[in-house]
Amino acid sequence: QQPVQSPQAVILREGEDAVINCSSSKALYSVHWYRQKHGEAPVFLMILLKGGEQKGHEKISASFNEKKQQSSLYLTASQLSYSGTYFCGTVPNNAGNMLTFGGGTRLMVKP
Amino acid sequence: DAGITQSPRHKVTETGTPVTLRCHQTENHRYMYWYRQDPGHGLRLIHYSYGVKDTDKGEVSDGYSVSRSKTEDFLLTLESATSSQTSVYFCAISDLGTNGYTFGSGTRLTVV
Structure with a gap:
């Protein structure tokens, strides 16, 4: 079953912050985050393994609450280059390496 | 330097x-x-x-089948293409x- 992402879309001004949430109905082994720009392939941002760690990637970071089966992606001081669609992908426990993607969150950063 | 390539990039088929x-x-x-x-x-x-x-x-x-006869190649076949594909x-x-995963550039397929 597909994880649920929220919000579906968000518009920001440069420098503003945003949070994108990803929620699963299954116990998770890991959560991936990807960004896709229009007409391009998704690009891997980061992976979070069960254990509740938080990771960072420039001004983009993420957390993983294993108990709640949720992950959040934090974008701080957004830049124009952050525009795109963000996807979370989840790997349930005992599901090998099969990633199931959420429906995506469209992020637009305006000057 | 792309480690993964897809072909064709675009295709229109009946x-x-x-x-x-x-x-x-x-x-x-491996995967x-x-x-x-x-x-x-x-x-x-x-x-x-x-x-x-x-x-x-x-x-x-x-409606899809796949084959992998070599580590480097993975083929996807649409046995009888439909517009929903x-x-x-x-x-x-x-x-x-x-x-994480590394994605290829994608193939845009149009079935007419």
Whole structure:
């Protein structure tokens, strides 16, 4: 079953912050985050393994609450280059390496 | 320097014809995947492979078959193309490490 992402879309001004949430109905082994720009392939941002760690990637970071089966992606001081669609992908426990993607969150950063 | 390439990049085909899409990798990764991407549905897994001749179905496998005779090549075949298979198809590779999936540039398939 597909994880649920929220919000579906968000518009920001440069420098503003945003949070994108990803929620699963299954116990998770890991959560991936990807960004896709229009007409391009998704690009891997980061992976979070069960254990509740938080990771960072420039001004983009993420957390993983294993108990709640949720992950959040934090974008701080957004830049124009952050525009795109963000996807979370989840790997349930005992599901090998099969990633199931959420429906995506469209992020637009305006000057 | 792309470690994964897809061919063709674009294809238009007629309903009822067979179509084969190719994914080629130079990373020697064990895992390869085929996804389709449609508006409102995100990325959905069609089939995946965990080794040469080892494949399994994903969530939307009906009407598709795959083959992997070499580590580097993963083929997706639409046995008899239908208009509902008009989509963008992405291949991805993974080594099960912490580097996530690497996606190919995609194939835009139109079935008329």
